[in-house]
Structures are given as structure tokens and as C-alpha cells.
Amino acid sequence: MASASVIHGWTVPPGVRWRAWEGEVVAFHPGSGDTHLLAPIAGALLEAVASGITSKEALLRHVAHHLDLPSDDALAAIVEEALATLVRRGLLSEDPL
Amino acid sequence: MNQNSPPTSADAPTPGEGRRSFLKRVAATTPILLTVAGRPAWATTCSISGMLSGNASQPGAEVQCQGLTPGYWRNHPEAWPTSFSPGTCKKRNHGGKCKKWRNDGTSFADGVFGDTDYDGKSMMRVLILGGNDDRYQLGAHAVAAVLNAARFSVQTFGYNVSEIQSMYALRYLSDPEGLKEDLQSLNERG
């Protein structure tokens, strides 16, 4: 698919609320009304996007640094899945850069 | 909001835990640990009265919808509809309950859908899977939903077996989490 070559960035859509306590992140989506408790990596990603980090590479670096993990393919796969889930739940939106 | 909260115990490897095993542990959890579903303010639901610890129930609410959970089907192999087999037991505990199942029951591929990750496993074995092998508990809920559809009438469960099978086939790749939540809602009614 052509979309694979499009470079995406992420933003937190308006209306999404979130809070972090001791590294645990909860988030609310105003449309679905769902409230989520995020796993550490998903939580770190949401916080990072909200703080202005938007590209996949930068997010991967941020998570690796933040959680003190090697920035390798295994982590990249987890980050990718977490981003997809956050997008599906409306907690992040995927925007072409 | 505390965007810059320092990493703490919750999201860092525990002391003595290698990076690899931490990654493995993280990979075994889903990105979302827990969801409290929004009850759209306009949805018809009677849960409010239930929560108010009263006996009062609302008129016209809920037809007698029913479903049974994966746990039920795991512990009640005798209740399986005849068109599906849990297989034979390899090891029993003292109470006579089966602790370990042979992989000779109806396969997941036959009972639910042919082209999936659970290659070769029986429905019972998929019910028992956990953690990394069935991260969203999607397989377990799919098996339970198929068994529920076979056990109950369409009027009671809302779906027949082939409808559950196509629901699974059409969504397990694109929307595993949403699919699991829908199936779970079906299995946990009643």
C-alpha cells in the first residue's frame, strides 16, 4: 500500500484528558467516553506526544531513554503497536507531517 | 499535568530484572491495562438501578440475554455443545477436574476460524492460553462466543455460530482489541 511510505506524526486530539501519577497514566476520550489505564509504554508515548514529540523515531528514542531500554527492533515493534492502539482508541491522532 | 514526571518503579525494570526480560514482560501486556467503558449517556441500560443496591428494575429493559464466560467453558467441559469437543484429559487433579488437556479436541481452526495464530491448538487449549500467547484473551473469548452461540438460541445469544465465525474472521486482524471487547460483552451478559 502506498500509505506505508507516508510519514506520519502524532498529536493528542482536542478533548482528550490524561493524568499521570508515579508514572501510571490514565486517559479519557470524550467521544467514546472510555477511561483507560495505560501500560507503561503507552503511557510514556501519550505523555511524549503531548509534550510535542511527534515523529516515530523521536518517540522511540524517548521511550528507550525514559524507560532505560535498548532502542532496538523489539522495542520498535512494541512502540508501533502501542501507537496503533492509542490511535484506534482516539487518544492520539495520526497526522501526515 | 506532570509531563516530565521522572521514571519510577511502575515503568522501569525492577532491580535485578534484565532489559530483555523486562521487554518480554512489557510485550506480554497490552498497551491498555484497564478500560472503564463509557456508558453513552443516551444508551439504554439499567445498570444504574443495579448499582444503587436496590431491587428495583426498569421496565422493558433487557430481554433475557445470556452468555457464559471462557472460565465457565474451561471448567465445564461436560457442558460443551456436542458439535464441539474439548478433547480428552491427560492429567486430573485430586478433585477429578482436568488439569491438562490433550490437543485432540475440535481445533481452533475448525471451530472458530482457519487462518490464525493459534495454529494447531484445540479450542480447549486456546481457552487455557494466557499471557503472551493470547494477549487480548481474544482467542479465549472467541471460543467462548462460539460455544455460547451453539448452546443458546439466536434469540438468547444474538448470534449463531457462523455469525461469530465471520465476526472473528473479518476483524481479528484489523481490530483485535475491539473485537475481543465485543465478544467479551456478549459472553458476560446474564
Added chain:
Amino acid sequence: MAAGDHLTPLLLQPERAPRLTLADWDIVVRQGRRAALLATLATRLDDRHLLKTVPERPRRHLQAAMAIAHRHAAAVAWEAGEIGRALAFGDVPFVLLKGAAYVAAHLPPAAGRLFSDIDILVEKGRLADAEQALLVHGWVTTHHDPYDQRYYRQWMHELPPLRHVRRQTVLDLHHALLPETARLHPDPAKVWAAAVAVEGGAGLRVLCPADMVLHSATHLFFDGELDHGLRDLVDLDALLRHFGNDPAFWPRLLDRADELGLGRPLHYALRYTTQRLATPVAAAVVRSAARAAPTPLAAPLMDALFSRALAPDHPTCATPLTPLARFLLYLRAHYLRMPLHLLLPHLLRKAWMRRHPERPPARPLNGELREE
């Protein structure tokens, strides 16, 4: 305290609010809640900065109603997206109807509107695909009784309501605006062809302005059971005021009513919105629509019935004749849906099932309806 409709005058002239006593509010809040218009009233007061003039106790109820309406709007917008996602799976195009359309298209009736379901329209030929796609995504029928299923599928313009297993939201899937057996049967293909995309609405579509008004009028005067009659009239009023800003809208509306055979509902819509809600409609337009009025004999009766049924359905507004008026309009709505020889057995069965919900009639009340 004099009985009567306290709500409509206040909706029309919110600036009267500061003159109301606590005892007045005691009635207004209840009538507003029953008519599903409390949030609409609150919004109108808020727009004019009058909310703060309302005494604290009733004001809390107005604000609470606004909070609910805000959530409804957000949830409906999200749900419309979920429906779109599900139907995209089956490649089934659809059009949002009624309240969901007002929200999606940011039309004035959306302000403060409450919801109990979402209505969508699909082409009749795609109905089975739509049903399948929705089923796969968790929408299950609410009517498990085979009689009901048959009744809907054979005679109605919509399927029995679907409910989402997880979110518990209700969806009405239409393939026409009115039943095929109905006295009026606007061609669904024409309505479908004229539907328009919502600006910035992520692929969502709604009826074109004239059809939206005609559908709302048809629903109120030819289909509904009028429990929210006043709310529906308030919708119509808001649509007419909004679209009517464009002078070209009025001739288009009249032509379209002719084309779809919906002159009578349009006549009622213009007659009662102008009479009861002072909707600004040019006299010539009202006259033109009145060509489709009922016979001079029937007209006073319809006025008498609608004047009662278009008040909030609350004991404080009821006159001794209100229950009769509502009952006659209920019969009329059914009569307009299908010929008597089909209707009577159906109503008998409905009455029976209300008394004996656990026990379907032992013998078929009428063989005709049981034919496949």
C-alpha cells in the same frame, strides 16, 4: 397555579425568565424535562445571558440538562464514526437522519438536543449487507420475537432497532422514510440521490436541506406517536429558521414537497410552526403549502388534536381531552402506515402483548400476517 403549557412561551420568549416565580419554575422544569426540551431551554437562556437570572435550585436542573446534552452530542458524533467504520467494512454507503444529522452537520436543532437512538438510511438493496456489517461489529437486534421480525421486515421502512453489545447504543436502520404500505410513500431513491456530504464531516452524509425538513415533518405528522411532538416541532422551527435565511430555499422546499408527494406534511409543518412557535415564514409560502391542506371539514379536527398533542406530555398541561387526542393521533399514525386489514390484527396483538408480555396469543389473531 394555573395549569397549562408554561414551557412553549418561555422557549419563544426566554427574556420572560426573570419574571418567573419558584412555583413557575417548579412546573417549567418538569414540563421541559418531559418534553425533552429542558436543555434546549437552558441553551436559549444561556445564549441570552439569562441563565444567571434563574434562581439557583431550578438553575441547577437547567445546567444539568445542558451537561447531559453536551455528552449526548459528543457520544452521537463518536457513534456516527463507529457506524461509518462498521459499514465501510461492507462498503455500504449511508445517510444520517434526524438528530444525528443535526449534530454531524452542526445545524441549530443540535443545540441541547437529547438522543435515545441514531437513525441512518441505506439503500434497500444494501440492507442485508448493512445488517451483516453491523452484526459483525457488535450490533444485535432488540426484537427477538419472530412475529416482530416479520412485521418489521415485511411492512416497515426500518429494521427492528439494533443495540450495540458493548456500548448499549441503539441504531435504527432505515431503507425508506415511510413504510411501503403508507399512504404517503416518497421515493427513497430520489431522497437518496439528493443527499449531501457534511462539510468537514469525514465522509458522513445527510439529507439535503429541503428533504431534511420534509423528513422531519413527515416523521412528526405522519409517522410518530407524538410523545415528543413539541420537541419535533421545535426541531422543525429551528431548521426552517436556519435554511429559510436563504430566499431560494422556500421555492425549492415547495417544489420538492410536490415532487415527493409530501405536500400534506409540509402544510402541517408550516401551519403549526408558525402558529405555535412564531416561525417566520412568508404568508405566500404558507398559502402555497396550504393547497395540500385537508378538507375544510377535517381541518378543525386536526387543529384540535394537534393543539393538544403538541404541548408537553405532562399532567400540568393536560386538558380532559388530551388523552383522547393522543389516542386518536396514535390510531391515525398507524392507519397512515398501513391499510386497515393489516393494521387491526397488528394493533390487537400489540394490545394483547402489553397485557401478557410473557404469553404470545395462543392462536394467530389473523392468518394474513403470518404469511411469509
Added chain:
Amino acid sequence: MKVADLPAGAVARRLRHGGLDLRLGPFIARIESPIPAVTEGITQLWAEAAVVERGFADFHVRLAPPAGLRRWFRPQVLFEFDGAAPFLPLPREQAFAFLEWGLNWCVANHAHQYLVIHAAAVERHGGVAILPAPPGSGKSTLCAGLIARGWRLLSDELTLVSLATGKVAPLPRPVSLKNESIEVIRRFAPDAVLSAPCHDTTKGNVAHMRPPATSTARDGEEAAAAWILFPRFRAGAPLELGERSRARTFMAVVENGFNYHVLGGDGFDAVATLVDRCGCFDLTYGDLTEAVATMDRLAQEQQ
């Protein structure tokens, strides 16, 4: 004027004709009912509630026998909210309990100036402990035990967190006790006023404990939340007070929110603020005296 100040017979008369307007915490309810059990419940258990002048009422409720033949052989009662019946009828014996549940429903469905949580709330030295819990967790027993030892009752069932002030508003109403709890409280607090237990087919025996007069007298006084504490009664269990993660406390409060889903983002913020300012604990107990002592200690430390 309080219910207890009305002359004999006046409560029944007003309930029959035109309604009795009572102030219950922040709300005014206009109650109508021809049923003696309702009069009795109000006279006995709501004796301290304020009777107010006729004006605006938040909730217009009526408990009356449903129409139809059943009334002669299996008497029932219907709860009406402003003329509509949101629930199916219940056996007549449960009329007063139905009034309590019905009013809870009214509050949960309309009082969106508050975040309404399914939880008990009690206060000592200015700090409120919120006790959210599912039925069977010993929440009401602990709540009854605490108010019998001087804690102020804000509510047994509905905790009202004001969106405007962030504080908890009192709605002191009778505490409902089930089965063994009735005996436990009789022994623990012999002076407490309890209604005669009524038998209820689904829950066993239910009795109501009258809120202390001092709590009712202060039912206009909001107080700040200090703890969110999840009680769990296990027979014979040693007392255990464990800290609980804030994020998980947040999720549990959300789960127990009656109108969280109506409030949207405001609800999220309200729960977050609450969790921010509160100590969050799990409390497992097997002995009521011990549990009350632990709570007293928490309140002391806070002071």
C-alpha cells in the same frame, strides 16, 4: 421545622394530600404516598429532616399501589418520578426502601452539579473519608460503626463531590444494613435507632439505621475529602491497611461513578482532583472495633 415537630397525623395527611416537602441535604423532595409503611419510615428514620415551604421541588415522587387486580392478592408498590414509573413495582413491604432507592436514582440521574459516586462518606476533624465499594464489602457496616463512634455521616450510598467547590456535600440518610450486619451494629452501638428488619427476597433481612441528629443538623456543611479507602470485610481476617496506587484508585472511583459518564471531561478532572488530594488505601478488616480504631488513628494523624 423538622418532621419530628409536625403534629401527630400531619405526616400521613400531607403524604396523602398534596405531598410533604422535605429538604434532604442539598435537595428538596416532594413526596406523596397513601401507604402507611412510607409514613412510618419517614416518621421514624427521617425524624430530623427539615420540612420546607411549598415552592420549587427538585424531585416529585409518589409511592402508590399500581392499578390492577394484583393489589388485592399480592400488594405491590410503584415508585413514580413526576408521574412516570421508571421501575417495575415491588412488594408493598419494601415501600420505604423503594423510596430510598428511588430518591437515589433521582439524585444520580439529575444532580449533575455533583460527581455522584457509589460510596459512603464520613467525616472527622474536617476530613472526609470516601468508602467506595460493591455490596457485600462491609462498607455500610463500617460506615454505621464509624458514625456510632462520632464520625459525621455525609452519606451511606451516594457521595456528592461538588464540581464547583471540589468538596463533599452531605446527604445524610438512613444507613441500610443487611443480615449479620444488623446484629453486629446492635451489639456495637446499642443506642443506635434501627428500623424493624424487613425481609427482602433477594437480599435477606434489611434494617435501616437512623442518621445521628448531629449529622442531619449539619447537612448543609460541605467538607474536603481526605481519604479514599476501599473497605473489605473478611470474617476473621487481621486488619490490614495498604496504600493503593493513585491511578488504580482513579479507575476504581470512575467505575463507581454514577454520573461520571454524563460529566465527560469535567468528571475526569473532578476524579483526578479528588485522587490528588486524598490518601488512597485498601482496608481489610475482620473486626469492626479494630477498623474503627484504625480510621480514628488516620483522622488523628491528619489533624
